[in-house]
């Protein structure tokens with residue numbers, strides 16, 4: 415039996431975040447810059463209470479701080495507004511406080527607005543929490559936000575989406591429906607990136623989230639977290655880890671993914687820690703590895719990490 419789950423309501427299209435009638439008594443969770451970049455003004459959320467201090471690769475301490483600061487406030491809804499980090503924190507907080515959730519991405523890559531996954535850093539390590547109760551009640555995907563996205567954020571988000579749909583396509587946990595979504599998402603993203611039609615990325619990212627969110631990512635993501643722990647952004651790490659993972663898996667996306675990485679241009683990444691220790695950490699990530707299309711052993715992981723370290 416296969417099953418597909420997604421938010422009850424997904425609104426998308428230009429102005430969808432501006433025209434939505436937001437409930438009163440909401441807490442907006444976002445990152446620094448939400449005010450100066452006009453996000454609260456655009457969405458008419460300026461009069462709601464807000465927390466605007468979500469950091470990149472957010473820690474579970476941030477979520478716990480919000481929970482303790484706002485748990486006694488009169489709030490019906492949590493509104494997550496921002497990149498994947500803000501949405502992941504908002505989902506986690508809303509779930510713990512048993513509030514309804516409205517999620518509005520301003521960068522397009524994580525697909526977090528339509529998944530049941532929240533990734534937080536716990537004791538210095540990226541940890542993913544999975545729960546059906548973390549689905550948004552309403553997800554709003556408004557391409558308006560891509561207009562002012564800095565190039566660095568845009569490319570890191572775009573390569574995350576490409577990694578997620580192509581890994582998802584190959585996932586052992588997938589089915590005909592997820593492969594349909596992942597394939598379509600990859601095509602939209604590839605066209606948007608190679609032809610610099612960036613207004614296509616929000617739709618590509620949304621379909622990616624619906625696709626991989628109903629199966630899983632695999633080896634590329636499993637390899638990436640040790641790099642995140644050393645400070646590399648998620649997308650930057652994936653540009654290399656998903657690339658070598660696709661080669662290892664003989665994925666049909668190998669050449670097309672490499673082409674996209676080359677177009678977006680990423681600086682080389684190097685893991686500082688001992689590769690054997692890193693491999694031991696990666697091997698514990700059974701959530702990703704058990705769905706990888708090919709069986710992965712420690713020696714394989716070490717050789718893939720060496721390959722990344724030795725890229726020209």
Ligand SMILES: [Zn+2]
Nearest residue numbers: 524574578648
């Ligand atoms: Zn990802």
